[in-house]
Amino acid sequence: MPPRSDEPRRDPTTGSRRGPSRAGRGGDPRTGEPGIGGISDARAYTPRGRTIRESGEERAGGREERAGQRRTPRAGRSGDPFRPALQVLDGGRAGARAGRRDAAPVARAGVIRTVPTRPAWTDDDEEELAPPRRRNGGRTPRRPERPAARRPARKPRRPPKLAEPRRRLRLGTMLVLALFVTIGIRLVFLQAVDTPAYAGGGIDSRLTRVDLPAPRGAIVDRTGAPLARSVEARYVFADPTQVKDRPATARLLSPLLGVPASELVEKMKRRGLPGGGESQFQYLARGVDIPKAKQIEALDLAGIGTHRDERREVPGGDLAANLVGFVSQDMNGLEGLEARYDDVLQGKDGRRVYEAGQGDLDAPIPGGYSQTTPAKPGSSLVLTIDRDLQYQVQQVLGRQMAQTRGSVGAAVVLDVATGEVLAQASHPSYNAANPEPSRPTDREDAATSFVVDPGSVHKAITFGAALQEGVVTPDTTLPIPNTVTKGDTTFADTHPANGRRMSLPGMMAFSSNVGTIEIAHELGRDRLIDYQKRFGLGQPTGEGMPGEASGRLLPADEWSLSSYGSVPIGHSVDATPLQMAAAYATIANNGTYVQPHLIKEVISGADGKRTPAGPPVTRPVLSPANAAALRTILEAVTTVEGATGVAAAVPGYRVAGKTGTGWRLVEGEKQPGEVGSFIGMAPAEKPRYVVAVFVWSPGGEGGTVAAPAFREMMGFTLRHYRVPPSGGKAPKFEVFPH
Numbered sequence: 130m131p132p133r134s135d136e137p138r139r140d141p142t143t144g145s146r147r148g149p150s151r152a153g154r155g156g157d158p159r160t161g162e163p164g165i166g167g168i169s170d171a172r173a174y175t176p177r178g179r180t181i182r183e184s185g186e187e188r189a190g191g192r193e194e195r196a197g198q199r200r201t202p203r204a205g206r207s208g209d210p211f212r213p214a215l216q217v218l219d220g221g222r223a224g225a226r227a228g229r230r231d232a233a234p235v236a237r238a239g240v241i242r243t244v245p246t247r248p249a250w251t252d253d254d255e256e257e258l259a260p261p262r263r264r265n266g267g268r269t270p271r272r273p274e275r276p277a278a279r280r281p282a283r284k285p286r287r288p289p290k291l292a293e294p295r296r297r298l299r300l301g302t303m304l305v306l307a308l309f310v311t312i313g314i315r316l317v318f319l320q321a322v323d324t325p326a327y328a329g330g331g332i333d334s335r336l337t338r339v340d341l342p343a344p345r346g347a348i349v350d351r352t353g354a355p356l357a358r359s360v361e362a363r364y365v366f367a368d369p370t371q372v373k374d375r376p377a378t379a380r381l382l383s384p385l386l387g388v389p390a391s392e393l394v395e396k397m398k399r400r401g402l403p404g405g406g407e408s409q410f411q412y413l414a415r416g417v418d419i420p421k422a423k424q425i426e427a428l429d430l431a432g433i434g435t436h437r438d439e440r441r442e443v444p445g446g447d448l449a450a451n452l453v454g455f456v457s458q459d460m461n462g463l464e465g466l467e468a469r470y471d472d473v474l475q476g477k478d479g480r481r482v483y484e485a486g487q488g489d490l491d492a493p494i495p496g497g498y499s500q501t502t503p504a505k506p507g508s509s510l511v512l513t514i515d516r517d518l519q520y521q522v523q524q525v526l527g528r529q530m531a532q533t534r535g536s537v538g539a540a541v542v543l544d545v546a547t548g549e550v551l552a553q554a555s556h557p558s559y560n561a562a563n564p565e566p567s568r569p570t571d572r573e574d575a576a577t578s579f580v581v582d583p584g585s586v587h588k589a590i591t592f593g594a595a596l597q598e599g600v601v602t603p604d605t606t607l608p609i610p611n612t613v614t615k616g617d618t619t620f621a622d623t624h625p626a627n628g629r630r631m632s633l634p635g636m637m638a639f640s641s642n643v644g645t646i647e648i649a650h651e652l653g654r655d656r657l658i659d660y661q662k663r664f665g666l667g668q669p670t671g672e673g674m675p676g677e678a679s680g681r682l683l684p685a686d687e688w689s690l691s692s693y694g695s696v697p698i699g700h701s702v703d704a705t706p707l708q709m710a711a712a713y714a715t716i717a718n719n720g721t722y723v724q725p726h727l728i729k730e731v732i733s734g735a736d737g738k739r740t741p742a743g744p745p746v747t748r749p750v751l752s753p754a755n756a757a758a759l760r761t762i763l764e765a766v767t768t769v770e771g772a773t774g775v776a777a778a779v780p781g782y783r784v785a786g787k788t789g790t791g792w793r794l795v796e797g798e799k800q801p802g803e804v805g806s807f808i809g810m811a812p813a814e815k816p817r818y819v820v821a822v823f824v825w826s827p828g829g830e831g832g833t834v835a836a837p838a839f840r841e842m843m844g845f846t847l848r849h850y851r852v853p854p855s856g857g858k859a860p861k862f863e864v865f866p867h
Contacts, residue, residue, distance in 0.1 A: 336498065337485040342439060343476025345460050346507035346734055348453055348467070350516040351549075357443050357453050357467065357561070359460070363422035364438035365413040369399045371432030378430050385421050386414040397432075415458045416440030443562040449519050450561035451574045452512075452553055452674070452727070464564075464572055466727070469675040470510055476734055479504030506734030513549035513729045518542060521845045522552040526822070529838040530556045533826040537793070539575035539706040540838065541725075542846055543714045543819045545810065548723035548745045550672065551818070551846070553707075555579075576707045577670075577677040581804045581823060583709055584791030585640045585773075587699025589763060590712060591649050592633065594660035596755040600651045603758040606630040606866050609644045616690025620646060620698070626865070634765035635864030638772035640788065642698050649697030654685055657697065663750045664712040665722055666704050671746070673727040680704040703794055706806075710821035713786075713808045716759050717816035720751030760785045764813045765862040774807060776836035779844045781854035783813035786839070790832055793825040805831025807839045811847060812855045818846050 347358040365386060372378055379393035386393070393413060400408045415438055417425075422435045441456050454465020462471035484497030493499065522540050530538045538556040543549070555575040559567035573579075595601045609626035612619050624639040636644035649657055661667065667682035681703040683696060695701045707725060715722040724745035731740045751759070763785035766774035773788040786809020793800040804825045810816035822838045824831035 335484050335487070335494075336482055337493075339481045339483075341479035341481060341502075341504040342437060343478050343504035344439060344506045344734075345441070345456070345476060346474040346509040346732075348474070348510045348512065350449075350512055350514045350519070351551075351729055352516065353511070354516045355442075355444055356449055356512070356514070356516065357441060359439050360442050361419065362416045362438045362440040363419055363435045364415045365417055365422065365425055365433065365435050367397045367411045367413050368409045368432040368434070369397050369411060370407050370409055372397050373431045378433065381428055381430065382413065382425065382433070385425055386417065388414060441562075443560075445516070445520070446560045446562050447558045448516065448523070449512075449514055449553075450558055451555040451572060452514065453561055454572075455561045455564045465561075465574070465675070466510065466512075466673065469673060470728075473510065473731060474507045476507035477505040508734045509732040511729045511732060511739075512727055513544075513551065514553070514727065515551045515849075518846060518849055519552045519554065521849075522842050523554040523556075523558065525838055525841040525845075526554050526556050527558075529834045529841075530824065532834060533824065533830045534828060536824060536826040536831070537575055537579060538822070538824045538834075538838075539579050540823075540842060541576050541707055541710040541819075541821045542842065543710055543725055543821075545714050545717040545816050545819055546723070548711075548714065548725045549729065550725055550727050552842075553727070574674055575823075576710075577672065577674045577705055579706060579823065579825070580678050580680060580703050580794045581706070581806075581825070582700055582791035582794060582799070583702060583704050583806065584699040584789035584804065585642075586709055586713075586787045586789030586791075586806050586808050587702060587704075588637065588640065588645045588697070589716060589759065589787050590660060590664050590666075591645055591652070591657065591697045592637065592762060593664075593716060593751050593755065593759050594657055595648045595652050596758060597660070597751050598652060598656055601633060601648055603633060603762065606632050607636075607644055607647055609636070609641055609647070611643070613643045613646050613694065615646065615692075615694030618691040618694055620694045629865050632863055632866055634762045634769070634862040637762050637787065638765040638769040638774075638862065638864060640773050642694075645697050646694050650693065654688060654693065654696075658682060658685060660750070661702070663722065663748070664715055665708055665724075666702065666712065670707055670711055670725050672707060672725050677707075678705050680708055699789060699791060706821050706823040709806075709808055709823075710819055713810060713821065714819045715750050716756050716763070717785075717810040717819055718756075719753040720749060720756035722746075722748050722750050760810070760813055760816070761860065763787055763809075764859055767809070768859040769862050769864060774809070774836055777807050777809055777839045777843075779811060779840055779847065782811045782843075782847055782852075783855040783857075783859050784809050784811045784843065785813040785816070786810065788832070788836060800825070800827075802827035803829040803831055805829075805833070805835040807835040809839055809843065811843050812852065813859070814855060814857065817850070817852055818843065820846065 344361075345359040348356045349358075350356055365382070367378075375394050375397045376390070378397065379390040382388070382393055383390040396411050396413055400411075402408055413433075417435070417438070425433065426435055439460055441460065443450070443453070443455075450465075452465055454462065454467040454469075456462050456467050460475070462468035462474065467474065479502045481499075481501045483499040484494045486492055486494060522542060526538050526540045530536050536556070538554075540552070540554045541550065542552040544551055553574070553576050555573065557571045559571045564572065592601075596603070607630060608628055609622070609631045610628050611625040612621040614620070620642045622639070622641050622643050624641070626641065626643075631641060631644055635641075661682050667680055669677040669679045671677075683692060683701045688696070692701055711722070711725050714725070724747070726742065726745050728742040730742055732738070733740070764783060766772050766787055767778040767784045768775075774786055777786055777788075778784055786807055789804075789806040789808075791804045791806070793802065793804050802825060804823060806821070806823045808819065808821040810819045820839055820843045822835045822842065824834045824838070826834075
């Protein structure tokens with residue numbers, strides 16, 4: 130038997146796709162209710178529980194009765210409450226089958242009628258029946274001439290469109306294209322814009338950086354002889370985490386490094402770092418000679434290595450050590466000229482950066498990235514110091530100072546015309562190549578830091594000011610009493626004149642305090658202070674040494690009555706040996722002050738260009754005639770029989786100078802003992818050099834040391850520079866003219 134089609138059958142009379150009309154067919158004869166028809170009857174059932182065809186009772190009533198009537202729930206319905214649902218599910222076929230068997234339908238019940246009751250359906254009413262209400266309001270009503278036995282079958286509702294394939298394809302294509310466009314734009318940026326950054330990031334992991342140390346500039350004397358220089362060396366280091374046997378390693382290294390094994394063992398101990406982890410680097414020695422470093426490398430000790438280093442070499446040891454100073458292990462100037470000109474001497478390290486392989490291929494890659502920044506060596510200082518003269522001055526000073534106990538000495542040699550410092554020695558001294566054992570006081574430069582009460586050497590300033598101001602002339606004589614009182618202080622002479630008239634050379638030869646005070650009384654306080662400043666007292670010379678003392682002049686408002694006696698003879702005045710040497714160089718240079726200086730020129734480390742030091746400060750103080758007259762007066766000190774400076778005379782040369790006895794001052798406090806000094810110039814007729822010697826001794830022996838030391842130093846200086854002996858003899862001086 131073929132399967133039954135769900136398509137409604139055509140009505141042969143009307144041609145409609147409805148099920149066969151079953152009005153009155155298979156209905157209940159007692160009630161006149163039609164039987165349940167086919168699919169059209171099932172489709173005519175609405176969710177609100179009513180059908181197009183109502184019961185026989187509804188068809189019996191007229192339209193007026195249907196308009197006002199409402200059925201009670203389940204009225205006229207079959208007794209089976211599930212039949213309407215079964216009709217919907219079965220498409221009306223269940224009712225048809227029941228009709229064919231003429232089975233009486235079961236009354237419907239349980240459905241609430243919310244519409245007016247309708248009369249029984251008859252063929253006569255077919256023309257009067259209004260078209261049924263349709264849910265799809267867009268359809269045209271059925272034509273009235275068409276039989277309305279059954280409600281036309283509604284076209285099944287189309288399911289909602291879940292997606293449009295073509296639209297989905299277009300959207301997916303657009304998304305893919307947008308993705309590829311974004312990737313393309315990013316690739317363009319990576320290749321064109323961000324290429325340097327990413328290329329550099331890749332190279333960076335393959336780059337090797339090697340520092341190129343810049344050697345420190347040298348310090349040389351005026352002839353180019355090195356006083357301090359840098360030489361290539363090696364440093365030896367340990368990685369404590371890699372050292373396997375510390376005692377055994379220390380025993381092997383100790384004789385090569387000159388360091389006790391116990392000290393090496395201590396350095397190789399494992400140490401923690403503040404931020405965590407362990408230290409992997411520890412210096413064992415610095416400045417090791419290259420041959421010794423090669424021997425250490427040959428031992429192939431675990432955790433021990435060497436690397437390029439620099440060592441400061443001081444060929445002369447203590448030669449000019451108080452001037453030159455020394456550096457740290459990292460080549461930073463700590464004292465002396467090394468510290469003062471550290472920025473000039475230090476170079477600028479270079480660097481080589483190149484692309485190298487990894488592991489066993491750790492070597493520069495041919496054609497790879499390579500850039501070298503050359504190191505810039507430090508500049509060198511050319512000093513005005515003469516190494517040979519410096520050595521001799523230090524030797525003489527050392528020998529003379531050996532006669533005293535706990536003494537401090539300073540010696541300065543100046544070129545009169547240029548102000549160049551040819552030698553500047555201090556005692557005690559130290560070995561600049563090994564400064565660690567020395568005391569800080571041993572490393573001081575006494576010529577610029579040794580503040581003294583100059584004493585009688587100051588009298589030349591008083592005499593020069595009086596000559597320049599016209600208070601006295603070279604032929605002036607004055608009656609000199611044995612004492613003079615100023616305020617509460619009495620000043621006396623060591624060589625009493627007993628009131629006799631003395632000449633200016635006589636006063637200078639025997640260092641008359643009374644005669645000098647009398648001349649200063651005529652000169653006046655203010656003019657004396659003015660000439661002290663002109664001669665360079667009370668301010669640093671600016672020679673070039675770090676920490677140079679300025680000395681101190683007694684201001685006019687601080688003068689007491691006794692100051693009128695003490696200041697002219699060199700007391701109540703603070704000065705350094707270098708300041709006093711510069712004052713005497715002014716007298717020797719025809720009255721023109723020339724600033725003393727140590728730096729002659731600077732040699733560039735990059736191209737070797739020589740740059741002379743700036744010109745020294747100069748100023749006129751005395752006229753040439755008065756300066757010459759003063760030199761003659763000073764010459765009496767070394768020529769007059771019994772004068773204070775006879776021991777300073779240099780055979781074959783005329784010498785002009787002055788002895789002095791003063792005190793040493795430390796932070797303004799007078800120290801026990803005395804400072805003996807002698808400052809002189811030669812040849813006196815046309816001076817070339819000035820030598821100043823200052824010696825402080827707690828026992829007061831300085832006076833017996835200064836003059837002999839001057840004689841040796843000046844004699845060597847004149848011979849060293851081949852100065853011919855004086856052609857004439859010194860003038861005859863009359864101390865007490867008639």
